[in-house]
Amino acid sequence: MTAELVRGQNHPLPQARLEIRVSAGKPIVAGATLSDEQGTVHGVEWVAHPGSPTLPGLEVSKQAAADHRLACDLDALPESVHRVSVLLALPSGGSGPLRFGSVAAPFVAVTGLDGSEVASYTITGLDAESAVVALELYRRQGAWKVRAVGQGYAGGLAELLADQGLPEARQLAGSINDAVAQGLARSVAAPPPRTSEGDRSRHAATPALGQNQGGATPQGAPGHVSPQHGHPGGPGHTASGTPGHATPQGGHPGGPGQPDPSAVTQPAGAGGPVDYSHPGRQAAAPPPPPPTAPPAQPGQPAQPVAGDATGWSMEERLYNQVWGMFEDLARATAAYRSAVDFAESRMEQELDKVLSDPRSRIGGQGDAAREAARAKHSQLIDRAREALDRDLAQLTAEAEVVEPALPPAFARWDNPVWHGYRVPMEIPMALRLGDLHLPESAGLSIPMLVRLPLERGLWIDSGRSGSFDGSIADSDDLRRLGMDTAVAIAARLLAVYPAGEYTLHVIDPAGSGASSLAPLVQAGVLNGPPAAGAAGVTDVLARLTQRVDLVQMAIRGGAADSLPPDLDTAEQLLIVNDFPHGFDDRAVTRLRYLADEGPAVGVHLMLVADREDATAYGPLLDPLWRSLLRLTPTPDDHLADPWVGHAWTYDPSRVPPGSQVLQHVLTQVAAARRSWNR
Structure with a gap:
């Protein structure tokens, strides 16, 4: 059929x-x-x-x-x-x-x-x-x-x-x-039927790709999303004044941030197996084959297996698999919504046709036609929902085997993998910032992963802007939740980097974030005590701005060896609480400079602020607001995928109440830092 x-x-x-x-x-x-x-x-x-x-x-x-x-x-x-x-x-x-x-x-x-x-x-x-x-x-x-x-x-x-x-x-x-x-030849003829001896072998005439032909990898991935309030315009949606926009690279209708594809180094037309190598890694051996799913029963879908996507390593295969799940959920939901719209439109047309005919407005003929239109509408909706439920069941089964297999950088805080945490020796491909789901699939969440190192800063919105959690009425509670979210993300970043390769700074002008910052302060993983007051703000911003200037000059001049010996070459993250309180115009200008120029040389921002408070500063902060990826401490549907623009609900990754996993992880990080500094 x-x-x-x-x-x-x-x-x-x-x-x-x-x-x-x-x-x-x-x-x-x-x-x-x-x-x-x-x-x-x-x-x-x-x-x-x-x-x-x-x-x-x-x-x-x-x-x-x-x-x-x-x-x-x-x-x-x-x-x-x-x-x-x-x-x-x-x-x-x-x-x-x-x-x-x-x-x-x-x-x-x-x-x-x-x-x-x-x-x-x-x-x-x-x-x-x-x-x-x-x-x-x-x-x-x-x-x-x-x-x-x-x-x-x-x-x-x-x-x-x-x-x-x-x-x-x-x-x-x-x-x-x-x-x-030039009017070349006509269209191709039909290929000859396949015979048992004449099956075409898989050619190795693979397009030649050098290691740099895969293109730069943008931020994001299953969670690489555009702001929901943008307008369709091909690959990235734009939104005026809405942070969270990132332009996808190489998308199809839009393509969100993609993982670095394995580069094929085999020349075109050459025989033999394809040699895969990750652009950002060096390896002496080819990648192991991905796991294979057990054979499915006749008429049943294949059983999902964690890591069945392509990739050099299990981490990369899991990353690609999560990406595929994100896309499949977006497409399946788009098909369902399109079918629902079609059913609604068709019923409206049929009802209009009935009403436009005076002979059918009264009597049993009109009632029968209206009933038939509604029955057909219900049938179409039921078929669409059945197809969606089938896709959701398959994706849910896949999520159930993928989630337990994720490494710490990709895993939720309640994943047992964190209980056996040890400081890594290598930087992972990506970091989990939370989860994404759609209204039609509230029980199925897709991890929101962003590539590392971060290419954009983060704005943790501590205001009430559309928050789903109506039980939180106190603005102080929202600010506290915003700072808790920032600390949880910062702890993840510290945890997934090798010892000595990530440095954390905090600006807390009024000291209002002391309770949220306590785990970081008590573990001793900060570069120094949280900076307070106007003098503290000025000192931290001046040091980080100077670092950006020095590294930029060294890179442009090709003289990286000339950097001062005491310069911290680790990635830097600056957390700013209650922004823009405590910031004068000069401090705001420096912060905007760090947001624009910092990521390229390893300096990143995470601002915890209420957008409504920031509007009091007028258009001065708009460029900063637009340049950062907006996250929320409570579930919110401000993110959109770049294919069809679904409004995805973002849910931050939280430490379970009463869990000691955050203290355990930070203790390990602090011990590794002390050993590295000796």
């Missing part, structure tokens, strides 16, 4: 050899990109287009046409490929249409080699866009699925390819248009 997909919905693929058929009514260009598990296209060698129509496991048309047939063999794709995105674009120049809004909605179908239709998707809602990601085939837990995407780009192929992380996007878009203009 054919699955008629709506935007965001997915469907399993029952076979590896497929055709993707496109019908548009007007000549369009069809192509495809190969990407890694994070949706990043690493080079022009990963793009099949009219000028270069063949890649391992993929073949596309060589010219613009109203109908296309793309051939795909999933078993023949390189191991590093996890997604195949099908691209459609209007030819540039000439007298043809320049936007999809002026042509019939393109129709895309995935079929078997015998012509049997597996899934179809009609791309509606396009207007000024001239290029679109129609659908994607993606690998999840060893199985392939198709997802309806329908993400359009008014900037054409150049904008689309740039959104998928391709550095040479504009040049490649130009060469594709040139190839189309």
